[in-house]
Amino acid sequence: MSETNPTSISLSEIEMAASRLSGIAMRTPLLESAVLNERTGGRILLKAETLQRTGTFKFRGAYNTISQLSNDARARGILAWSSGNHAQGVAAAASLLSTPATIVMPADAPSIKIANTRALGADIVLYDRYSESREDIGTKLADQNDLTIIPPYDDPGVIAGQGTVGLEISQQCQELGCTPDALLVNCGGGGLTAGCAIAMSARQPGCEIYTVEPTGFDDMARSLATGGRQSNPPGAKSICDALLSPTPGALTFPIAHELSSGGFHVSDASVRAAIRFAFTSLKLIVEPGGAVSLAAVLDGTFDATAKTVCITLSGGNIGAEMLSEILLEKD
């Protein structure tokens, strides 16, 4: 990982990332729902990255990073470790750029994510997340085969790529003629948060930025509150498999700390209710980690009354079994 301070990732790097992604990543819509507005008492604008290539924003950072590698490095190949969404994003970007991809994934990752990553042409290396270190396995493989590691969040190119989500939100708000009061970002390691914070603070300076995490994994919220990087307590569990990173990134945290206003956390029960709401009233498939901001405005964790609030729907990769189980529950 590079040594960088917050100001070294600028709006112009996000704009350059947007140029690289133009015509390749989807410009996902900023959706609105009358039912959601009535339910929350605010105006909620949903950035549907569920409709992005591979069903998650992760493609943006991966493509932005891999497309900037030298021809030699691209020919040798890239390596990434991920429980699923970064894996798919990296595999899809590598495939488009004709770059061999090796992905280190936990053996208990959602099978849909392993299958999708394999279908995108990547070599999958499985590990046991309770007894092995993915960083050790990945670093060793990368050294042996001279592969470039694409980090899941703590990398300037990845952060700039994810920042194109925020850039599009700011443009789409302008097109709608509205000024958002707040942006809620689903937060794991903080790549999407940091990128969106840079873009939105430059383009929509009146908009407050908040992170949303699963209860038990609110390391970013506590880090923002205390001013230093905090870790999650051992033993916590959540269905939000995409948001279980242990601590904010060394690069992402200072950016989030400088530019955002704080963080919230939501329970798995709220996330399940949000997935049901997305099915019933939005007609969208959202995975648990992709639904935490929606959960926060629905359960009152974030009071949207009389506000214009942009929220991220950051991923839609949920298996049929889990979705069915959640939909058939009662609120």
Place this chain on the structure above:
Amino acid sequence: MSETNPTSISLSEIEMAASRLSGIAMRTPLLESAVLNERTGGRILLKAETLQRTGTFKFRGAYNTISQLSNDARARGILAWSSGNHAQGVAAAASLLSTPATIVMPADAPSIKIANTRALGADIVLYDRYSESREDIGTKLADQNDLTIIPPYDDPGVIAGQGTVGLEISQQCQELGCTPDALLVNCGGGGLTAGCAIAMSARQPGCEIYTVEPTGFDDMARSLATGGRQSNPPGAKSICDALLSPTPGALTFPIAHELSSGGFHVSDASVRAAIRFAFTSLKLIVEPGGAVSLAAVLDGTFDATAKTVCITLSGGNIGAEMLSEILLEKD
């Protein structure tokens, strides 16, 4: 129903409907998926009316019609009969226009559609679709209480309202800088088909328009082929509850006949596979009747190779039980 000939519903009436709906109906996105393009060999643009108010395009025609009633007629109230999507569209439009709504629905309509219609404030009158006539029940109730009937498709105001879907598709194609070769319209009574055909033939004259229906309910396709209104054979069954009308409308058929190129039909098995594809690869909820055009490009009924094809996703009101059953099947 009014006496009208095709040319009496013009592009300008659709443009006026668009003005009435501006800021009230959603301008739904025209979505694109890399996976769907690769799978079909064409460029597929999906008009996602699943994201419309009440999860279906039906709101457009209902609002356009009810908003043009006199204050007296609005105060007395409106009546509609529908198995579900028109019911919800009418109930939502009536609620926004402070108009009492009575909806005659079959007792075996999907319970999600009955519940949603009731939640929108409408009075529901249930009937037995095997022994009773909804038209008789509805006409009698309307006469007794001096209510205005809002027909599901065979009405100039309804056709003009549904035509705003086609108007938006033509505008969104222009914004994308593309010229569609074909538009596939999910077809029940033909309101969406007729409205879209008027708008698209005026704005995108090179675009061929085709209907798609469930197998056993291809009355429009056979009517287009023979030049006269055909009915469906008795006893046919389909899961596409939104598309089971017995014959094309007296108003909608001549418009479709003049402006469209023919019709296709798809099996329930193809529709189920399309619903699974929408879940896995598009992250969208689509109901059976809303998925017939998607089914047609996926199963090869319509060959999209090297073409730019707009397709309609016309509704997303599927119950959790049916969706779960379909998602847990294997392709």
